[in-house]
Amino acid sequence: MTTPPRLRASRAATDRTQSPVLASVSEAVGGTPLVRLDRLFPESGIEVLAKLESMNPGGSTKDRPALAMVRDALRSGRLAAGGTVVESSSGNLGIALARACREHAVHFVCVVDSRTNPSAIATIRALGGEVEIVSEPDPASGDLLTARLHRVEGLLDEISGAVNLYQYGNPANPAAHADGTMREIADATDHHVDHLLAAVSTTGTLAGCSQYIREAGMATSTIAVDAVGSVLFGGTASPRHLPGLGAGVVTDLSLTVEPDTVVRVDALACVVGARLLARDAGILAGASTGGIVHALGTLVPDMRPGTRAVFIVHDSGTPYLHTIYDDQWVHETVGADPGTLARATSELQERARRG
Numbered sequence: 001m002t003t004p005p006r007l008r009a010s011r012a013a014t015d016r017t018q019s020p021v022l023a024s025v026s027e028a029v030g031g032t033p034l035v036r037l038d039r040l041f042p043e044s045g046i047e048v049l050a051k052l053e054s055m056n057p058g059g060s061t062k063d064r065p066a067l068a069m070v071r072d073a074l075r076s077g078r079l080a081a082g083g084t085v086v087e088s089s090s091g092n093l094g095i096a097l098a099r100a101c102r103e104h105a106v107h108f109v110c111v112v113d114s115r116t117n118p119s120a121i122a123t124i125r126a127l128g129g130e131v132e133i134v135s136e137p138d139p140a141s142g143d144l145l146t147a148r149l150h151r152v153e154g155l156l157d158e159i160s161g162a163v164n165l166y167q168y169g170n171p172a173n174p175a176a177h178a179d180g181t182m183r184e185i186a187d188a189t190d191h192h193v194d195h196l197l198a199a200v201s202t203t204g205t206l207a208g209c210s211q212y213i214r215e216a217g218m219a220t221s222t223i224a225v226d227a228v229g230s231v232l233f234g235g236t237a238s239p240r241h242l243p244g245l246g247a248g249v250v251t252d253l254s255l256t257v258e259p260d261t262v263v264r265v266d267a268l269a270c271v272v273g274a275r276l277l278a279r280d281a282g283i284l285a286g287a288s289t290g291g292i293v294h295a296l297g298t299l300v301p302d303m304r305p306g307t308r309a310v311f312i313v314h315d316s317g318t319p320y321l322h323t324i325y326d327d328q329w330v331h332e333t334v335g336a337d338p339g340t341l342a343r344a345t346s347e348l349q350e351r352a353r354r355g
């Protein structure tokens, strides 16, 4: 199968193979490893591959859309060096934009909320970004994301010439995943992927991967892993404890995506999946990736032997050491003690064992 011309290799990944010296940290975005995980669901008959987006310089898959959106805004003239970007983020996009903006001499103000990891806030500040923390939910909807978006609107009025890149609807967001994340997966697998699993928030990752799959004519089913309490894909709103997974508003991008399957995971599932991935695959990942691993574990028994499933490792687990990897936090937030967690982790793996 050939790669469609408009989805050719991005410069970052291409240059990396040609020269050991990169012109900037941005050139190190993309070209992440795809790794076979034989020990995650042993004797399941399923080939599981993980795309380590956590190995991007900012520690998450958001490095790709951040860079793409900044470059696109500069190219179009909407933004110029010396200008200001104001963006809402649950953390990872903020980290990615802080570096991308700094590199392009653009001032950056990031609106986060009280669920954002303190380490993400500190990282954004260290990379030269300014941080505004929203702690009260929107009174009408009770949602923190809506409150964040209102604060962004306020800042756009206050700061002359400020630009919002609007990750929830910006076409450069999914385009970075079509001509990046999914193209790299397709190239590495000779376009043979039965299932692709991605967590959803703006849905940019899944929208871009789905676009590539469609345009390249791949026979890949897409599985969206969403949070219980997220309103995406017809979900019902309820409180969510973990950053990065799900959305409190129906994003514009989500209206363009039709996943083949939607699996909703709760916080306990995210903890169990993340701990299994760390224990048996040696990958310390964030909560949404834990949700993906849990979803995959529940789906594996219904997959035929020989199936190849690829999932995205959206971010690194280091910022989550004090939440999903901390027994006390898990007990207080999710209500599970270490014994219950250990049993649930082993049961997830056992369920996937064939025969």
Ligand SMILES: Cc1ncc(COP(=O)(O)O)c(C=O)c1O
Pocket: 060, 061, 062, 092, 199, 200, 201, 202, 203, 204, 205, 206, 243, 244, 245, 286, 287, 288, 289, 314, 315
């Ligand atoms: C932790 C985490 N989970 C999930 C996602 C998927 O988000 P989106 O749907 O906005 O692409 C991301 C994106 O980078 C992420 O960082």
